[in-house]
Amino acid sequence: MRFFEDIAVGDQAEIGRHTFTAEEIKAFATRFDPQPFHLDEAAAAHSLFGRLCASGWHTACLWMRLAVEHRRREDAERRARGEPVAALGISPGFRDLRWLNPVYVGDTVTYATEVLELRPSASRPDWGIMTARNTGTNQRGEPVLSFISSVFVERRKGQR
Amino acid sequence: MPPRHWEDFIPGSVFESEPRRVTREEIVEFAAAYDPQPMHLDEEAARASMLGALAASGWHSCCLLMRLLSDGFIAQSHFMGAPGIEEVRWLKPLRPGESIRARATVLEMRPSRSRPELGFVKFLFELVDSSGACLMTLRVSPMFARRAAADASRDEVSG
Numbered sequence: 001m002r003f004f005e006d007i008a009v010g011d012q013a014e015i016g017r018h019t020f021t022a023e024e025i026k027a028f029a030t031r032f033d034p035q036p037f038h039l040d041e042a043a044a045a046h047s048l049f050g051r052l053c054a055s056g057w058h059t060a061c062l063w064m065r066l067a068v069e070h071r072r073r074e075d076a077e078r079r080a081r082g083e084p085v086a087a088l089g090i091s092p093g094f095r096d097l098r099w100l101n102p103v104y105v106g107d108t109v110t111y112a113t114e115v116l117e118l119r120p121s122a123s124r125p126d127w128g129i130m131t132a133r134n135t136g137t138n139q140r141g142e143p144v145l146s147f148i149s150s151v152f153v154e155r156r157k158g159q160r
Numbered sequence: 161m162p163p164r165h166w167e168d169f170i171p172g173s174v175f176e177s178e179p180r181r182v183t184r185e186e187i188v189e190f191a192a193a194y195d196p197q198p199m200h201l202d203e204e205a206a207r208a209s210m211l212g213a214l215a216a217s218g219w220h221s222c223c224l225l226m227r228l229l230s231d232g233f234i235a236q237s238h239f240m241g242a243p244g245i246e247e248v249r250w251l252k253p254l255r256p257g258e259s260i261r262a263r264a265t266v267l268e269m270r271p272s273r274s275r276p277e278l279g280f281v282k283f284l285f286e287l288v289d290s291s292g293a294c295l296m297t298l299r300v301s302p303m304f305a306r307r308a309a310a311d312a313s314r315d316e317v318s319g
Contacts, residue, residue, distance in 0.1 A: 032226050048240070092250060097244050098244035
């Protein structure tokens with residue numbers, strides 16, 4: 001992770017992509033979102049969606065996994081260059097999450113993030129709060145996911 | 161009790177789920193799959209983090225809330241999903257061994273302008289621990305079938 005001071009509003013990154021299989025769609029839905037259109041092809045064919053599609057929570061959770069993996073790759077590159085790596089803190093939450101189109105079996109979603117706002121934390125002087133718009137887009141270029149997240153990012157020592 | 165329609169979600173109504181205990185194994189398993197940050201996987205790393213001790217991913221809390229609601233009043237209603245989530249706030253960490261419940265409070269209801277067969281219900285959902293403390297809040301407006309529409313489709317089937 002870059003330090004809070006090294007991040008700029010407007011910074012963008014593609015964090016990764018994921019192809020959703022029927023097996024994982026059903027496995028996730030069985031555990032967390034057991035609606036017929038996430039569990040069974042025949043039931044999905046008779047639903048509003050028309051075909052088996054992923055739980056919206058599943059689509060969002062893949063954003064999280066790819067964001068963690070993306071940061072891990074960036075941190076490794078930074079360490080290889082001998083640069084310090086900032087800590088990432090917890091997230092207070094998110095807002096304005098929209099499932100814009102269904103994610104069907106076989107769809108590949110490309111996830112991206114863009115920095116919207118940066119402000120120092122009033123209660124934690126070692127940390128700043130980064131707000132970002134996160135998106136998922138399928139292989140046809142249609143948006144499937146959008147939400148606005150916030151997270152604590154470590155500040156550089158001596159610049160607080 | 162017959163499944164609830166949109167008309168049955170009166171503002172101020174409160175529904176509570178059964179309690180469910182969350183194990184360390186499922187916290188670590190979820191994190192390994194969807195949020196592999198050391199603070200959700202490893203006790204020592206968690207102690208050094210802002211969480212102070214091992215705690216579930218916030219996305220895991222969202223998914224557990226969804227499941228508790230699915231088994232409870234969603235299964236007993238004409239639920240038609242939600243186009244999104246207005247806001248989620250993670251207020252306190254969910255620790256291993258904690259027993260959680262979901263609480264749903266109806267805030268308001270409004271008919272759909274474009275689709276008269278359904279309506280929106282705005283909820284405050286809370287994930288509550290065994291001491292009654294709120295761990296997370298989620299504000300969302302899912303859709304439910306309206307009674308008139310359901311009666312009409314039943315008439316078509318029987319007629």
